[in-house]
């Protein structure tokens with residue numbers, strides 16, 4: 001059994017991670033500014049209400065719980081960080097150094113950090129590979145590169161084991177409405193709930209995606225293999241070739257014929273999505289032996305729909 005502290009654990013990916021850690025018998029504490037029904041559904045979890053940008057609170061929570069491993073998920077997502085860049089800076093960037101300092105003082109052994117595909121700037125080309133020198137142009141992207149670099153520095157200087165995960169668009173039951181990539185999840189979620197959905201990108205728009213179960217699986221796979229990991233930064237993507245939005249719509253209709261999915265592109269969303277890499281290489285992860293459980297679109301869509309329909313109270317958006 002390992003003791004974990006998950007910042008932002010009341011959110012979408014965090015609550016799925018909590019569920020997986022509890023199932024494996026670990027001791028889990030979440031620090032977040034809010035509780036959520038997703039977190040409550042995850043099971044028996046200790047909860048600390050607290051803001052990641054308060055270094056005193058972070059230090060106190062770490063002193064109190066003395067976790068062996070910290071998973072740092074608390075962040076403003078891309079659109080919110082850009083809309084209020086000063087809050088984005090305080091939440092996503094200024095909190096990083098104090099978090100690592102407190103982790104070092106509390107003798108934390110490992111830190112896992114949610115980076116993002118957004119860490120690659122607009123000039124990434126069509127396939128994002130970790131070795132590419134990234135120049136992000138958003139506060140969100142900058143915060144992810146900064147977290148990766150500070151984490152890697154702490155691991156070299158003080159021996160804290162560290163890994164950062166450049167998640168593709170993570171899709172799955174319970175993902176919220178925010179962000180330009182939200183369509184990748186909502187175009188499955190809404191028809192599963194029996195609702196129509198207007199997609200705000202073009203039929204040809206294409207983003208790398210990963211099912212939330214695989215995002216959590218990849219994170220825990222690297223965690224279990226941290227001692228032999230040669231790198232600290234990993235792309236996490238589930239499908240070898242990213243589907244276009246219309247291919248996703250067709251997969252949903254194959255499973256739920258008659259689903260009302262309409263394309264109503266919004267130029268501002270199309271512009272953001274088109275500036276991101278269309279595919280993400282997972283060579284690093286696969287060379288360590290990781291394989292996604294949901295590598296094909298139809299299997300992923302089917303499991304997603306079954307989860308939403310099987311647990312409507314938990315996952316309804």
Ligand SMILES: NC(=O)c1ccc[n+]([C@@H]2O[C@H](COP(=O)([O-])OP(=O)(O)OC[C@H]3O[C@@H](n4cnc5c(N)ncnc54)[C@H](O)[C@@H]3O)[C@@H](O)[C@H]2O)c1
Pocket residue numbers: 007008009010011012013014031032033034050051052053072073074075076077091114115116117166167168169170171176181
């Ligand atoms: N969802 C995706 O597609 C995706 C892709 C790449 C990276 N990520 C990263 O993964 C992490 C989790 O994302 P998610 O999709 O679960 O988002 P989410 O918004 O569902 O979860 C983030 C959580 O952080 C909490 N939080 C925000 N500000 C906080 C603060 N000041 N102090 C404490 N907690 C705070 C929120 O309350 C929320 O519960 C984030 O770091 C995000 O940037 C997500």
